[in-house]
Amino acid sequence: xxxxxxxxxxxxxxxxxxxxxxxxxxxxxxxxxxxxxxxxxxxxxxxxxxxxxxxxxxxxxxxxxxxxxxxxxxxxxxxxxxxxxxxxxxxxxxxxxxxxxxxxxxxxxxxxxxxxxxxxxxxxxxxxxxxxxxxxxxxxxxxxxxxxxxxxxx
Numbered sequence: 001x002x003x004x005x006x007x008x009x010x011x012x013x014x015x016x017x018x019x020x021x022x023x024x025x026x027x028x029x030x031x032x033x034x035x036x037x038x039x040x041x042x043x044x045x046x047x048x049x050x051x052x053x054x055x056x057x058x059x060x061x062x063x064x065x066x067x068x069x070x071x072x073x074x075x076x077x078x079x080x081x082x083x084x085x086x087x088x089x090x091x092x093x094x095x096x097x098x099x100x101x102x103x104x105x106x107x108x109x110x111x112x113x114x115x116x117x118x119x120x121x122x123x124x125x126x127x128x129x130x131x132x133x134x135x136x137x138x139x140x141x142x143x144x145x146x147x148x149x150x151x152x153x154x
Contacts, residue, residue, distance in 0.1 A: 025101025088142035
């Protein structure tokens, strides 16, 4: 049951990353059309709000495992490694579907779809993983962290 929860949590997280990427694609496509989008919420860059939202959801997914551990140290270790796993795999799916959405909405965009290498400097995100190769490598590292996590704690 534990492994089922681990992989179901990852599947749900990937679905969230995909839908979040699509939503962001629509949002930022419309902001470009409006040509007056200032990207600020409460005088702060909107990407900070995105990060808080994603961190809360990832933490909730991780709390799903609280009853699977008798040892608090193993729970804390697993939770941290699982959060790292989720965080590292997020950009591959989020950014991929962001670029697919932007290309779909405006075929004149230079985005090539899921594997876009984005060298534009128009993003205000503090963490902008523009190169597809880096997103792939982060995903592979996330799988390695997950395997290590499972070997260590169970």
